[in-house]
Structures are given as structure tokens and as C-alpha cells.
Amino acid sequence: MILLLVICLFIGIFGSLSNNNNINTENSPLSAEVLAYEGIITQYVIQYSIEEYVPIIEAIMMQESGGKGNDPMQAAECEFNTKYPHVPNGIQDPVYSIEVGIQNFAECLTVAKVLNINDTNNLYLALQGYNYGKAYISWASEIFRCYSKANAKVYSDNKKSELKIKVFGDPEYVEHVLRYYHFGNSNIIEIAKKNWK
Numbered sequence: 001m002i003l004l005l006v007i008c009l010f011i012g013i014f015g016s017l018s019n020n021n022n023i024n025t026e027n028s029p030l031s032a033e034v035l036a037y038e039g040i041i042t043q044y045v046i047q048y049s050i051e052e053y054v055p056i057i058e059a060i061m062m063q064e065s066g067g068k069g070n071d072p073m074q075a076a077e078c079e080f081n082t083k084y085p086h087v088p089n090g091i092q093d094p095v096y097s098i099e100v101g102i103q104n105f106a107e108c109l110t111v112a113k114v115l116n117i118n119d120t121n122n123l124y125l126a127l128q129g130y131n132y133g134k135a136y137i138s139w140a141s142e143i144f145r146c147y148s149k150a151n152a153k154v155y156s157d158n159k160k161s162e163l164k165i166k167v168f169g170d171p172e173y174v175e176h177v178l179r180y181y182h183f184g185n186s187n188i189i190e191i192a193k194k195n196w197k
Contacts, residue, residue: 041057072094
């Protein structure tokens, strides 16, 4: 009887950690600073073959910095930053920050096996991986087979304990990014493709 109760409890906890939960997204506008970088973003999404993700990358930038500062993608601590210190706001060139951030996000999409922009289960993994690092994607995929707010919080708590720090990333990063997610940039991408060929 006790064993059955323990098994049921485990299944319940595992289910909640695997459950994608409802992502609550409000529709918040992008800042003028983020929109000003649209041409540069488009240039690098074409370079890294992730053209359809312009609106997501704009939303990431909005969440990270609002488009302000020299490291608008907050990409200094990323492995692809080879020019500047790997510390918060270490990058001192906004264009380089965008290139590094997009390269990192493209890698997160690959690791999360995102099929396209509508593959939300894997896209959420990639987004949380942008915030936590790609190790989260592998961890969540292997144990839970998906992203959830609950497992994102568990991962953050584990890292705080392991690293003996008070804060590790943003467990609600996916929801925070998606409030800025806007569609309708396909014309910009088509124009950019013609100009960059």
C-alpha cells in the first residue's frame, strides 16, 4: 500500500514537472531601440539560416535589455563571444552582441531539435536554454522530454545550490520573452534576402 502511494506520488510530481503548463502571454510592444536593430537582426538570421525567427529574436532582445546598452542580447557570457570578457555586459559592441546572441540562439534551436517556429514544445526548450545555457536543454529533454515552468524552476534551484549563488537565470524566461513575440516580419526578411544575395 505504501509502495503504491509512493509510486502514485512520484508519477504526479513527474507529470507536473513534465507538463508544459499554460504559458500566459500578454501582448507588450517592442521598444523603438529593439525595432531600430531589425535590419542588423535580419542580416544575421540569414547568415545563420534562421530567418523565420526574427520576431522571437526581437522578443529575446526586448526581455534581455529593451534594446539598450552595448550588449543588447546579453551575450557576453556565451561561448561564441571570443572578443570580450565573459561577464555580464562584457560586450562593448551592439552589432557584435547581436551576432553572438543570434549564433547562440541558432545553436539552442539545433540542440532542442526545433523543427520550425510552430514547434512550441521544442522552441520553449530553446528559449529557456538561451537563458540558462544549453545544458538545460539536454537535462530537460533527457529527464522530462519537454520544457515546463516547473522543471525550469527545479533546474534553477539545483544550480543555485550547486554553485552556492542566490540567483540562477529566470525560471519564467519563456513566458517573459513571449509577451513581446510579434508576427508579421516576413516582408522585411524577403527584402533583406534580396539585398544580401
